[in-house]
Amino acid sequence: MTDAVISVRDLTMAYGSRLIQQDVSFDVMRGDIFVIMGGSGCGKSTLLKHLLGLLEPAKGEILYGTQNFTLAGPGERQKLRQNWGITYQSGGLISAMSLADNVALPLEQYSNYTRSEIQEIVALKLALVGLDGYQDFLPAEISGGMRKRAALARAIALDPDILFFDEPSAGLDPISSRRLDDLILQLKESTGASVVMVTHELPSIFAIANNAIYLDADSKRMIESGNPSWMREHSEHAVVRQFLNRAAEHTVGDGDS
Numbered sequence: 350m351t352d353a354v355i356s357v358r359d360l361t362m363a364y365g366s367r368l369i370q371q372d373v374s375f376d377v378m379r380g381d382i383f384v385i386m387g388g389s390g391c392g393k394s395t396l397l398k399h400l401l402g403l404l405e406p407a408k409g410e411i412l413y414g415t416q417n418f419t420l421a422g423p424g425e426r427q428k429l430r431q432n433w434g435i436t437y438q439s440g441g442l443i444s445a446m447s448l449a450d451n452v453a454l455p456l457e458q459y460s461n462y463t464r465s466e467i468q469e470i471v472a473l474k475l476a477l478v479g480l481d482g483y484q485d486f487l488p489a490e491i492s493g494g495m496r497k498r499a500a501l502a503r504a505i506a507l508d509p510d511i512l513f514f515d516e517p518s519a520g521l522d523p524i525s526s527r528r529l530d531d532l533i534l535q536l537k538e539s540t541g542a543s544v545v546m547v548t549h550e551l552p553s554i555f556a557i558a559n560n561a562i563y564l565d566a567d568s569k570r571m572i573e574s575g576n577p578s579w580m581r582e583h584s585e586h587a588v589v590r591q592f593l594n595r596a597a598e599h600t601v602g603d604g605d606s
């Protein structure tokens with residue numbers, strides 16, 4: 350357990366009296382590309398929000414390394430957050446600012462770099478995501494795939510240890526989606542960051558994830574964890590196998606559990 354970057358222990362999540370998931374436990378290990386899976390409404394985004402500290406557990410706890418995030422005060426939490434890069438489904442870029450200014454924002458907020466150092470880092474990060482030469486473009490002036498990559502450049506501005514993604518390839522065509530997968534994999538390799546993502550995209554899951562959990566909406570429990578290819582063949586839960594084997598023309602059945 351020494352190399353766990355995130356440990357979730359007996360986490361129960363609820364909105365008021367509405368239970369979403371109970372007793373969820375898993376570890377994200379250093380270097381993992383870790384996917385939170387499950388059918389619509391099972392609580393994937395809710396779990397991500399708990400990991401980010403946007404929602405508080407009804408029960409249980411979340412540790413980052415050996416540090417208990419659930420019990421941490423605002424100062425300690427802020428310190429942990431500075432090691433995270435987050436990209437939201439919408440991209441979350443500020444529309445009135447150029448790509449360079451968007452990427453510079455976290456550096457201006459949380460680092461002590463000089464203006465010229467920041468410019469250098471921004472150029473480097475944009476080049477890393479294949480957006481060399483687009484510094485002065487506004488988000489509306491580039492494609493959806495490029496916006497996702499710009500958001501990724503911003504997320505890696507401070508060299509985070511952990512990258513969080515909410516549906517990174519939502520709304521992208523298969524080719525842009527594949528490019529984003531490759532980029533995530535490449536960034537993981539070059540930065541050593543661990544990656545946690547929520548995604549429905551089976552091609553992405555099989556292409557880049559080495560570790561995953563499956564949250565079941567019916568039982569409100571995490572019913573499977575491990576390597577997604579292994580789960581597809583060997584999970585004892587039909588609903589998990591069906592989810593991972595689903596063909597485009599089939600919908601996921603309720604299955605057994």
Ligand SMILES: Nc1ncnc2c1ncn2[C@@H]1O[C@H](COP(=O)(O)OP(=O)(O)OP(=O)(O)O)[C@@H](O)[C@H]1O
Pocket residue numbers: 364367369387388389390391392393394395396
């Ligand atoms: N703020 C909220 N208050 C009450 N219930 C909520 C709230 N946000 C989400 N829910 C409910 O919690 C459940 C889980 O939602 P969540 O968005 O986490 O699921 P999800 O697995 O990410 O779904 P999807 O795959 O459809 O995006 C859903 O039934 C949803 O309606």
